[in-house]
Amino acid sequence: MTKRIRMIGAVLLLLLLGLVLSGCGATPVAQNWPGLTVDGDTVYAITGAPQEVHILDAETGAVKATFMPQGIEGSAAAVSYWSPVTVGDGLAFVGFFQDRSDASNGLYAIDPETGQQQWRVLVNSQILSKPAYADGVVYFGTTDKMVYAVDVDSEGIVTGWPFETDSAVWASPLVVDGRVYVASMDHVLYCLDAETGEEIWQTELGGAIAKQPLLVGDILYVGAFDGRIYAIEADSGQVVEGFDFQAGNWIWSTPLLAGDRLFVTALDGFLYALDPATGDVQAPYPYNSGDIDGGKDVIRANPVQVGEKIVIATEKGYVISVEDAQQVCSWPSGVPEFAVYTTPVVSGEKLYVIQQLSGQVYVFDASALETGVCAANLLYTPPEGD
Amino acid sequence: MGSITDIWTVAILQPMLNALLWLYSVLGDQFWLAIMVFTVIIRGAMTPLMLPQQRSAKKMQELQPKLKELQKKYGKDRERLSQEQMKLYREAGVNPMGGCLPMLVQFPIWIGLYQSIIQALGYQPLQLVNLSQNIYPFMQGVWAEVPLNRFFLGMDLALTPQQLGGLTFALPVLVAFTSWLQTKMTTPAGGGDSQAAGMGQSMTLMMPLMFGFFSLNFSTGLSFYFIVSNIIGIITQGFISGWEGLLFWKGLSLSNLSGLLSPGAKGQSGPEKSKKEPSPTVSQKGSTSGKKKRKKKRRRKR
Numbered sequence: 063m064t065k066r067i068r069m070i071g072a073v074l075l076l077l078l079l080g081l082v083l084s085g086c087g088a089t090p091v092a093q094n095w096p097g098l099t100v101d102g103d104t105v106y107a108i109t110g111a112p113q114e115v116h117i118l119d120a121e122t123g124a125v126k127a128t129f130m131p132q133g134i135e136g137s138a139a140a141v142s143y144w145s146p147v148t149v150g151d152g153l154a155f156v157g158f159f160q161d162r163s164d165a166s167n168g169l170y171a172i173d174p175e176t177g178q179q180q181w182r183v184l185v186n187s188q189i190l191s192k193p194a195y196a197d198g199v200v201y202f203g204t205t206d207k208m209v210y211a212v213d214v215d216s217e218g219i220v221t222g223w224p225f226e227t228d229s230a231v232w233a234s235p236l237v238v239d240g241r242v243y244v245a246s247m248d249h250v251l252y253c254l255d256a257e258t259g260e261e262i263w264q265t266e267l268g269g270a271i272a273k274q275p276l277l278v279g280d281i282l283y284v285g286a287f288d289g290r291i292y293a294i295e296a297d298s299g300q301v302v303e304g305f306d307f308q309a310g311n312w313i314w315s316t317p318l319l320a321g322d323r324l325f326v327t328a329l330d331g332f333l334y335a336l337d338p339a340t341g342d343v344q345a346p347y348p349y350n351s352g353d354i355d356g357g358k359d360v361i362r363a364n365p366v367q368v369g370e371k372i373v374i375a376t377e378k379g380y381v382i383s384v385e386d387a388q389q390v391c392s393w394p395s396g397v398p399e400f401a402v403y404t405t406p407v408v409s410g411e412k413l414y415v416i417q418q419l420s421g422q423v424y425v426f427d428a429s430a431l432e433t434g435v436c437a438a439n440l441l442y443t444p445p446e447g448d
Numbered sequence: 449m450g451s452i453t454d455i456w457t458v459a460i461l462q463p464m465l466n467a468l469l470w471l472y473s474v475l476g477d478q479f480w481l482a483i484m485v486f487t488v489i490i491r492g493a494m495t496p497l498m499l500p501q502q503r504s505a506k507k508m509q510e511l512q513p514k515l516k517e518l519q520k521k522y523g524k525d526r527e528r529l530s531q532e533q534m535k536l537y538r539e540a541g542v543n544p545m546g547g548c549l550p551m552l553v554q555f556p557i558w559i560g561l562y563q564s565i566i567q568a569l570g571y572q573p574l575q576l577v578n579l580s581q582n583i584y585p586f587m588q589g590v591w592a593e594v595p596l597n598r599f600f601l602g603m604d605l606a607l608t609p610q611q612l613g614g615l616t617f618a619l620p621v622l623v624a625f626t627s628w629l630q631t632k633m634t635t636p637a638g639g640g641d642s643q644a645a646g647m648g649q650s651m652t653l654m655m656p657l658m659f660g661f662f663s664l665n666f667s668t669g670l671s672f673y674f675i676v677s678n679i680i681g682i683i684t685q686g687f688i689s690g691w692e693g694l695l696f697w698k699g700l701s702l703s704n705l706s707g708l709l710s711p712g713a714k715g716q717s718g719p720e721k722s723k724k725e726p727s728p729t730v731s732q733k734g735s736t737s738g739k740k741k742r743k744k745k746r747r748r749k750r
Contacts, residue, residue: 288588
């Protein structure tokens with residue numbers, strides 16, 4: 063009898079071990095960073111558990127409305143992917159994807175006041191980056207390699223579109239003067255005709271491109287996973303010779319032109335200031351965000367300009383105001399609890415930040431940031447899931 | 449806690465991940481190939497640990513008649529039986545727990561490999577941010593390879609059979625089968641110590657089931673590791689203790705299987721039994737079976 067019990071115990075122990083290890087090693091919940099968009103007096107935060115679009119009053123943080131596609135039951139266990147919200151034509155546009163819900167995946171147009179769905183275009187792939195709105199058309203890339211253009215009036219895909227690249231499109235399209243610049247994970251920067259979707263030129267770079275380029279005059283600046291910033295002629299797609307810069311890790315952000323310097327953040331945790339003509343790092347930069355606590359940090363978010371200061375947000379959760387490669391001030395005063403991967407948004411006299419795991423939205427006073435006071439007020443805490 | 453994670457990352461995850469990435473870059477951007485070559489390397493590196501275990505398994509098989517003899521002799525006196533068994537093991541230079549160390553060493557490797565596969569084949573933003581932090585600075589050449597080609601015959605190596613469905617469910621079955629074959633070759637056939645024999649037979653069945661269950665829930669890339677690793681284990685064991693264990697269909701019947709499943713079977717059924725021991729009657733004459741074997745050996749020598 064004892065032997066039998068021991069045997070059953072051993073078998074149960076093995077099964078338990080299997081279950082525990084399976085639980086520990088199960089495929090991690092795939093995540094994107096939470097979306098944050100500010101338009102006038104409205105904040106659109108993709109947050110909560112399960113994630114939803116929370117439409118907030120930018121001043122008070124009061125919830126005006128929330129949006130979840132019809133037919134999707136809120137479930138904290140379900141993994142959903144949202145793009146950040148884009149506003150245009152009196153509507154708010156957002157991409158939604160949830161595993162095994164083919165009938166609901168796509169681009170949604172919602173009423174910015176009520177959060178009511180107006181229409182949708184079904185696309186069974188993830189839209190990870192913010193759609194771009196221009197002249198009555200919404201452009202967005204998907205993880206199934208496509209770039210779509212959706213006409214707001216007809217609520218359908220524009221003739222000639224979608225355009226297919228060779229890999230996932232994680233970057234927001236940049237629409238300027240009838241051209242759509244699309245960066246793809248296939249290492250290629252594409253220039254498309256905004257009306258017809260036809261390719262005008264394409265330029266292959268040295269690494270995957272996950273972020274939108276910056277257009278300055280007739281030069282496009284774009285960062286890639288080979289750690290380089292490329293300067294490309296917008297007309298021809300030719301890489302500008304003589305511009306050379308490489309960071310210590312991948313570049314996953316859009317550069318910022320402030321004054322006569324090009325500011326670049328990289329996953330090595332540094333903020334660089336470059337000469338836009340040569341790519342040379344301008345002294346006294348770079349600034350190492352890891353210096354704040356003597357460790358190593360990562361910067362995924364774009365740098366933003368607040369007055370004379372450059373503000374960066376880091377993986378450790380710091381929001382740092384920088385001037386001349388020196389920290390002017392940083393937030394929070396204690397050890398941060400949550401990462402900030404989403405680019406902070408400057409709107410009027412405010413700077414908005416959303417944290418990765420808590421999904422909390424904080425607001426900074428821009429003028430205070432300039433004077434060296436990095437103090438934030440909690441604007442919104444999403445309700446906890448069931 | 450943070451420091452334990454850091455030690456794990458630096459000591460296990462990063463070396464494995466970078467080795468995989470390097471193999472990927474030199475093997476024509478084929479991740480499945482990188483996993484297979486990596487498995488061969490890992491098994492090669494673990495040979496000094498695995499060989500004693502495999503040799504020990506062979507010795508254990510050879511000791512079965514003597515163990516039975518002891519069982520018969522001291523069956524009612526558990527303490528004495530245990531002492532005599534330990535003495536026998538000591539004299540034969542066998543460590544009955546010798547299989548535990550390689551098993552324990554393999555666990556961190558499985559977990560590290562699993563994490564490496566998931567990171568290397570990351571296809572979501574946060575996964576790639578993590579990947580960027582774990583590539584060695586001197587491996588900058590790999591940056592240009594990201595995102596990696598994670599497909600093999602149209603199968604996404606980063607996803608689980610449950611997520612992929614269809615024919616990918618064959619992978620857990622293959623993992624369980626190869627694992628069963630390997631365990632069967634290394635587990636002593638039903639013998640003297642009925643409890644140990646029962647345990648051995650349960651292990652023969654439970655371990656493969658457990659690995660099959662793992663494979664069902666883990667990325668298919670890890671199944672490749674398990675299958676290749678098991679095949680190498682089978683081949684190595686075959687060279688050490690012979691290939692009889694591969695003839696799994698001999699003596700296999702539903703009644704044998706149910707015997708394996710039943711804890712009360714005490715090792716009196718199963719394919720090894722009918723194969724290794726010519727007849728139950730002979731095996732029960734434990735006192736003579738050892739002599740017979742030695743006689744046979746002497747005859748062969750002549």
